[in-house]
Amino acid sequence: MRIVAEPLEAAAFAPFGEVLETSGPPDRIINQGLCGRFHDRAGLDFGDGRAGISLFKAEPRTLPLTLEMVERHPEGSQAFLPMSFDPFLVIAAPDEGGRPGRPRAFHTRPGQGVNLRRGTWHGVLTPLHAPGLFAVIDRIGEGPNLEEHWFEDPYLVLATA
Template structure:
C-alpha cells in the first residue's frame, strides 16, 4: 500500500501549488475598526476565455485513512476553496501524474487557491456538512483533465 501522511497546511509548503487563504499576517482595520482586512490573498487566473464565478459545493465527508486513485487539474483557471464551516479538510496536490502526491491538512480556519494547472485530489472534507464556496473559471471550453493512478494512494492520520 502506498501511503501519505498529511502535513499541516502552511503558506511555505503549499507555495508551489497555490496560496493558503487565512486571516493571519498583515491586515488593515476597516468598518470603524471592527474588522481586519487581510488584503489580496490570492492571484486569480481564469485565462483569456474565462471569467470568475462563485459556486457552492456540498461534498460528502470522508475519513482517514482515505484512499484515492484520481487526481485532476484545471488547465485554464485557478480554483479557490473557501470552507463555510470551521472544520479541517484534506488537500491532495501533485506536481504531475507521475509524481508522488502530497497531502496537507487544513487547520479549520484556512482555505486554498490552487494555481491554474495544479494537479489535485477531489474536495475532501473530513466533517459534515462539507460546505464550500468555490471561486473558479466559468467558460464555454473544457477545463478539466483527470488522471487515475494504477495503484491507489492512502492518506493515514498524522
C-alpha cells in the same frame, strides 16, 4: 504507496498555490475600525471566461483515504473556502511532463482555505466533517477545463503524524 497528511503551511503548499487564512495582523482596518482586511491573498488566474462563485456540498470522508485519481483545470485557478470551521484535506501533486508526480496531502486547520494554481493536479474536495459546505471561486466559461488522471496503483492517505 502511503502518504502521511501534513499540516497545511504556506511554505509547504507554495508550489501548488496559496493558503488563505487570517494569520498575523490585517493589512488594513476598515468598517469604522471594526474589521481587519487581509488583502489580496490569492492570485486568481483564468485563461478565458470569468471568475464565478459556486457553492459545493461534499460528503465527508474519513482517513485513511484511498486516492485513486487526481484532476486539474488548465484554464483556471480554483479557490476553496470552507463555510464552517471544520478542517478538510487538500491533496496536490507536482506536474511531471503532463502527468502528476507523487501527491502530497495537507490537513487544514479551522479557518484555512486554499487557492490552487491554474493547472495544478489535485484530489477532489475532501471535507473531513459535515456539513462539507464550501464557497468555490473558479473559472466559468466555454470549453473543456478538466483533466483527470487515474493512478495504476492507488495511494493510501494517512492521518497527520
